[in-house]
Amino acid sequence: MQDLLKGPEAVGLSHAEYEYEVKVLSGVCKFFSPYPEVRSVTKPYDDPSIPVETIRAYFLGFMWSVIGQYINSFFNSRFPSISLSSPVCQTLMYPCGKFLETVLPDWGLTIGGNRHSLNPGPWTYKEQMFSTIIFNVALGSVYVFSNIQTQEVYYGDTWLTPAYKILLILSTQCLGFGFVGILRRFVIYPTECYWPTLLPTLALNKALLVPEKKETLNAWKISRYNFFFIVFGGMFVYYWIPGYLFQALGYFSWMTWIAPDNFNLAMVCGSQSGLGYNPLPTFDWNIMRTLAPLTVPFYNSLTSYVSAFLSGLFILAIYYTNNNNTAYLPINSSGIFTNTGESYKVTKILTNGVLDEEKYKAYSPPFYSAANLLYYGAFFAAYPVTFLYVLLDQWRLVAKAGVNAYKAFVDKSKQVAHHTHLSFKNLFAGDFKGFFSEFIHIFQDDTSIYEGFDDPFTQMISKYPEVPDWWFYVILLISLIFGIIILCVYTELNTPKWTLFFVIAINFVFLIPMQIIQSITGSTIGLNVVVELIIGYALPGNGEALMLIKAYGYNIDGQAANYISDQKMGHYSQIPPRAQFRGQVIATIITSFVAYAVVDWVDDNIKGICTPEAQNHFTCANGSQVYYSSSVFWGAIGPKRLGGVSKSLVQPSDPG
Template sequence: MSSEKDTIDSAGIPSDQDIHQNTNRTTEDFKQLKTIASLREDSSSLDEMNIKGDVQDIKIAEIGDDTALDVENDVELVLDKARGLTIEECRKLIKDLLEEHTYDYNFAATQKDKLRKLLDGPAEGQSAEEWEILLKKETALNIFYSPYPEVRAITRPDDDVNMPCETIRAHLLGYLWACIGQFINSLFNSRYPSITLQSSVAQILLYPCGMFLAWSLPDWGVTIFGKRHTLNPGPWTYKEQMFSTIIVNVGLTSAYCFWNIQTQQVYYGDKWLTPEYEILLLLSTQLMGLGFAGMLRRFVVYPIQALWPNILPTVALNRALLVKETHESINGWRMSRYKFFFIFFIGMTVYFWLPGFLFPALSYFAWMTWIKPDNFNLATVTGSSFGLGFNPLSSLDWNVFATYAFPLTWPFFAQVQQYIGMVFGGLIILAAYYSNFKWTAYLPINSSGIFDNTGDSYNITKVM
């Protein structure tokens, strides 16, 4: 046993003493060291189908104020899964994973190359034991956790079934803020750029409400089928916050039939619209959409490749608000997610007054047209309101950016594809406009209006 352990240590796997001496590593480094060290403890039985025993707690480092960095439970779960794998199982799982994610652009190419090299066997200068440990660790991490680092950074691989979730107070707050959010979004739906109450704002509002109910509500409840349902099951939990957020998020999006009703009343002047018609139209379209969503879950929700980047900030914010973090130093930074979020939240709240009220020109920052305001061609190409907006700095208003895309959540390749498409589309429009194709030069180059053959606004009453 000792000779085999010495062989593994000489192959580059750190000993316990080495781990204790590394005090300036990041959390990911700590997890890596713990994984290797824990598997090393059972290196003598790596060939067995199931490795018995729990993973021992290892004190990895002392940081900052001499507070020990607690090893997270997700590492323990991944290690337990890795212990029960054989080499043949690992090879099969990795092959299936690579085949399944062949056209998955969210799965990093570097990670794919790393897994392919592991399938080829030990690398040059790498011992068989070290290769086997790395193979099992990567297999367990990608199969039993997630192949996406962005997901692993904000989620857990297990589920605490004892944590309250669908409580009375969670339902109450979810429905309350769903109604408030839908009213606000519908009220400002016609504004451009629109003002929307997004899920991140709803989460911020739900958090103090949940904490207040946890403090104020009495512990009154009834027992139904052996399960007690109470007004106050204890502290406001992460699951309750997420459950209420899901309810609010479903109700935040304005119904598409809102545009139908608004157009019929404002532009078509239909007088026969009644509240009954509007309610039935709303219910029929919304229920049809929810029905399609249920049928499409097997294609857009259940597959692991169905990674929706817009959901990640919602999960990360919930974690920052309610999951206690350890005091750790990462690349010299010791700021928690909670503190980081509120600093930028306050900063953006203050900055919004600048383009929103004090200097509205920052919203559509057509500074290039200021060079020569009477130049028609310059305004056509670079103008923001009625031009194509070919401007390297077209806005300093985050509300305008968020109207067209989600710069902080969408993958880089998706945004690049979008921008390339916009550039090519703009060039095609310019070519058609300046060549007067189908008399397009008689119309504004950028407008959502409807025009007749003389270039005037189309009179829709002529066809009604």
């Protein structure tokens, strides 16, 4: 478009050709999408007659939700973790859908004038997308898995009841869902928020189920479907090499072979305990895909890799100057250590779950590795930069959505006030029928969340009944009640009630900027570090309280992003919003119980779990170990104590 604005002569076109190009491009941007990536995986039209919310779609969505949650939770404690990702579930769900299409009879029942059949015909693209949304929202291991595991394994808590675990999982998993009603106007309906990480999911389902005409593009004649399965088969066969037959290829530290006894070379180029400065560090895609180079914009991937390279230089500077005694410890570790370099045992400084000052002084202050120090410092720098970016670069988007949200709030408030007045007026007049009639109207929203958005995707989805805001607020209220019950009943946590409302408030402040960045760049940061710092100062000496509030502080924003991104996927695919809501809520509840069962079994049955001696790499190095370290550093000890006390303690003798 910028080239065309220069005029026909500048782009080498005749006036007729120039006029045609301008009209075509303008029409595509107006009636489809200005992003070619979005246009390649979506359609500019909708067919409401295509089956979506079918019995078999629910069945397959819930089935893969349970399978995915079980596998991902079970291997959550392994490093590197093994996960069942969305593309794998999509690929395996497709033949399942075709199988049900073949074997199920056309039996059904009629509800509300609509017939619901076990087999309404061929397995459709919308059914596949609907099932994908259902299992996508519940696929990842629940965040409080690490919370519960840390309490049981590291802290040795014996008071954790099934009710506590279930309430904690349900509350943290669903609380973020309540914010989705607000977020919709900011990160779903604006065209600028195109969510690049969702496009591969849409592309895969399109390749599986949408027929393509045969054509030659850049000398290629192969279809998306065939191309995908050829690559998929090749990856499946290849993975056995680095994953099973020759696992050293996963951490391919060939540069340290040059001088195996060279300590400095191992620190810089080593993959296990070093910084991994290595042009060929791995042959394992499970490790290589950490920065998702195929699903985020190139500039974002490039920024991440350059930042990782520069961060390593800062880590080396911290390490070799022995800043904060880091030279006595591994250079790159998520663990926490004593002043003799051993793993920190928090139970040695606690009495009844709270820091004992005398035990602490007799034991040791905590020590972090150089990489961990930089990691936390980067987090503190990122929070203000997030607000700065949104204010300078995306203020128009925020302002537009904010005005729409304000208008909706004002209109709804007037509606509630009007019907509340009439309902009580009827009540005092003895008209009970009128009272209940007006009271019900309070929950009936006459405003539209689509107001102010005229892009083609919003116009298409507006044909379906929208989800009222109060549906989300009910989920928010129930989840909040569960959290309050936890704080009131389980006094062993020593956590004040105000902390729960604090994390809700801080998430509300950060939620919109964080999600705008994620919807445009494909990446974001969590709020766990800022919550750790504030709670560490507010509730010093209480590691369990910090872990609980950190779980809420991180997961509200994290789950909101999970739910809202999948709803954007439904927005692109024209999946009825109320169907998405039902599928997401039910799947979240079901998989919460699956996660509870798995964490209970794993902690009780895997010998040596979360220790270096654990079988099959169940060391918790990238999960509960990090969680535990944070709880000790910021909670059990707290930032107030980390200055003066540590200076009086004996330090190790020799760096390295």
